[in-house]
Amino acid sequence: MNTLFDKIWDSHVVTTVEDGPTQLYIDRLYCHEVTSPQAFAGLRARGIDVFRPEKVYCMPDHNTPTHDQDKPIEDAISKTQVDTLTKNAKDFGLTHFGMMNPKNGIIHVVGPERGLTLPGMTIVCGDSHTSTHGALGTVAFGIGTSEVEMVLSSQCILQSKPKTMRISVEGKLNEGVTAKDVALYIISKVTTGGATGYFVEYAGEAIYSLSMEGRLTLCNLSIEMGARGGIIAPDDAAIEYLRNREYAPKGEEWDKAVAYWKTLKSDADAVFDKDVLFHAEDIEPMITYGTNPGMGMGISENIPVMESIPEAGRISYAKSLDYMGLEAGQSLLGKKIDYVFLGSCTNGRIEDFRVFASLVKGKKKAADVIAWLVPGSWEVDKQIRREGLDKIFEEAGFALRQPGCSACLAMNDDKVPAGKYAVSTSNRNFEGRQGPGARTLLASPLVAAAAAVTGVITDPRKLL
Incomplete structure (x- = not known):
């Protein structure tokens, strides 16, 4: 009777504080230049290292100019933030995809396209749109700078378990309607605070008709209705999307991973704290x-x-x-x-x-x-x-x-x-x-x- 969210969350619980938060193990921490400097400064002040450096991937994206990236950044604040991330990654031995690195880009685009984001994972980043990664069947959510320090130092985070909501969109989408329209439609109906305190699972025919890129767009916008995150159970399309990606498992490990990924779905009799239904034919291009x-x-x-x-x-x-x-x-x-x-x-x-x-x-x-x-x-x-x-x-x-x-x-x-x-x-x-x-x-x-x-x-x- 478990939801997909419950299955992933519960399998990552380290301890539970009585009448308090859960200590949750984190599989992947993404770091960008804006929310990480104070976290690294905190580690230095305490004289401790990053606990599991192989679980951390860093790249600048917010402050990077979109022209002349091979030249020094002109804006002094942007330059300081990007340079600080470079130094912190080097000092703490972390993987860093800097500007002009062929693996660089927006962290929430790079994670899935490189196969760093894999079904069943818990993923955090000091950025609210971390919910994007839920499109691949992960429990992914944004965290604050002090929490970034917590994960860097322990690979765990203290979190209260959210409630669960299922949003189903049934039927076939109309011509000219994209995943972005589906997301904006849902937010207009649920409102920007309507999913506060919930982790949303998206389901229904219209959701599974979306490409993986479309699903990433939909989950990306979960935060905009107040949700802690959004998740879609991985299907064959998700598995094919990940096949042969750089950091995805290979050979026998791939076969084992796929067998596990296929178990990642809500049970037929799973009970959600809230169930919401929309009809695809009601959605037109949105603005x-x-x-x-x-x-x-x-x-x-x-x-x-x-x-x-x-x-x-x-x-x-x-x-x-x-x-x-x-x-x-x-x-x-x-x-x-x-x-x-x-x-x-x-x-x-x-x-x-x-x-x-x-x-x-x-x-x-x-x-x-x-x-x-x-x-x-x-x-x-x-x-x-x-x-x-x-x-x-x-x-x-x-x-x-x-x-x-x-x-x-x-x-x-x-x-x-x-x-x-x-x-x-x-x-x-x-x-x-x-x-x-x-x-x-x-x-x-x-x-x-x-x-x-x-x-x-x-x-x-x-x-x-």
């Missing part, structure tokens, strides 16, 4: 209009009128629309935009670039739109070039940038100016997230591509 990912709607819909908002939320709702320069009841179709961003740990994988290319092929970028196309890793960059997608982009007037988190968050040079509208495939549309005063409209690569070639918010189904 956000506000300042949190839950403020989303179908692209053909209008922004909700004030009367439909619960009274307690009306002041913040009005404030959000004011920041965005939008009005209740308004349609976004035909709204002029200034920037388009394709990338991030949400939509920086090869499939996202294929989807974008499929729509812009034979068309031209709108003259007054600035577009940033940023692969999630050097491996994705290599795939783009191998498949000739770079030529499609070039002919349409788009240029590829170098891998990194880029315009997902204002921690590097790729900032959206105040008052400008950006259709973004990233994960957050908070005030100032893409730059002070920037106005972010979250959408799928397909919706972003449609906006990039028309210069306005456009239903991509009209261009397919």
